[in-house]
Amino acid sequence: MTLAGAAWQDNFYDKETELSWEAAKQKNSKLPDDWQAAWDNWAAAAERLRVEENKQKIYIEKEISEMADYKLAAAKVKIAILLNRSDKIYDKIKVEKNTVDETTAKNVKEELNKAAYGVGEGKGKYTTGQNSDNSIGRAVACPNGAKLQTLVQTLLCLCTPDNTKKQTQACLKEKAVSLDYSGLNGDSAITHLGELLDFCSINSKAEVDAHAITAGLNQLKGLITVIGGTGYLGWTGTTPACTGQSESEMCVAYASYVQNGEDKFHDIDWVKAPQAAAAKMKRRETAVEKWHTLDQALKDNEAAAWLIPSEVSLLKSQTGASTNETLKSRSRRPCYNKRPKPTKGTNHSYRRHRILRVDRNNTGMHGPE
Incomplete structure (x- = not known):
């Protein structure tokens, strides 16, 4: 915009009033129609030149106004190269920006909430008045992969004893709860769950990143014991049945957990949701890093653009020095x-x-x- 000169810049103003494309077209009907798409960006550049009366800008304008034609032509070529390079960088920035915009705190929290409660928002069945079928307060869910495969359902299985032969291992080793499976009907199960959540950090708020989520899942995976192809999370003992009784233990069983030498850890619902959240966060983190790198490249191009007048001012002296040196060299042969x-x-x-x-x-x- 600076190289184009005042006559070009005047297309964007009428007595210091910035002109829209329509207004500029009325002022000068000869303006090519294909300029309309780029007009707003050009006008913004012209406005920056008008309001940024800094010493560097004044110096550059003075340098340009005193340039010989061949130097001005060289400067325009250099600027064109930088602009072409910057356009490509900006296109890449838009791609990374879209990735960043797609991954919000909200949709990451939805995945984590889905892991905990089975739904994207709220607590689903684990809310007062929602357990009318008593499905979340029964031990039968535990030998069946905690049935709903949520973290809170898993917690109920790991920390709820039977009403007769009570198991006191797992997370209840140092804790005591007021209810057992005999009293987990309706809202009593919700009350019991609240008591359990008070024992652990699942109810606390903390900032996490993709690495922390992945590390946490890997720790949980290491706690699963495989017996006869079935995976058990929790206290298993010798004959695990995951009923909360002292001889069958408090645990969660995942049938056919190992098949063909491979585990099915990543197929568990409360594992898949955090993994999805971690993947989104990792994509965002990578996009932010790339964005910063590309942004710095744009700044480097801008800095290089300000140096162009100084570079082209040396063209004549460099050419002269080269010619004289050649002649001297030949004379000494x-x-x-x-x-x-x-x-x-x-x-x-x-x-x-x-x-x-x-x-x-x-x-x-x-x-x-």
Whole structure:
């Protein structure tokens, strides 16, 4: 915009009032129609030049106004190269920005909430008045992968004893709860769950990143014991049935957990949801890093653009120095055209084939005389 000069910049103003495309077209009907798409960006650049009366800008404008035509042409070529490079960088920035915008705190929290309660928002069945079928307060869910496969359902299985032969291991080793499976009907199950949540950090708020989520899942995976192809999370003992009784233990069983030498950890619902959240967060983190790198590249291009007037101002002196140096170099060349006189006893024929001469224009070596 600065290189284009005041006449070009005047297209965007009428007595210091910035012109829209429509207004500019009325002012100058000869403006090409294909300029409309870029008009707003050009107008913004012209506005920045108008309001940013800084010393650097004033100096650059002075340098440009005093440039010879060939220097101005060279400057425009350099600017065009930088603009082309910057356009490509900006296109990449838009891609990374879209990735960042797609991953919000809200949709990450939805995945984490889905892991905890089975729904994106709220607590689903684990809310007062929602357990009318008593489905979340029964031990039968525990030998069946905690049935709903939520973290809070898993917690109920790991920390709820039977009403007769009570198991006191797992997370209840140092804690005591007021209810067992005999009293987990309706809202009593919700009350019991609230008591359990008060024992652990699942109810606390903390900032997490993709690495923390992945590390946490890996720790949980390491706690699963495989017996006969079934995976058990929690206290298993020797004959795990996951009923909360002292001989069948408090645990969660995942049938066919290992098949063909591979575990099915990643197929568990409360694992899949945090993994999805971690993947989104990782994509966002990577996009932010790339965005910062690309943004710095744009700043580097901008800095290079401000140096262009100084660069092209040296063109003439560099060309002159090169020419003078070439002439001096040529003037100092030794002359090989003079044939040395043979000394007494010298084989003239042999020396004749050893002597090379340089043509008068120094264009290359020639064969023997």
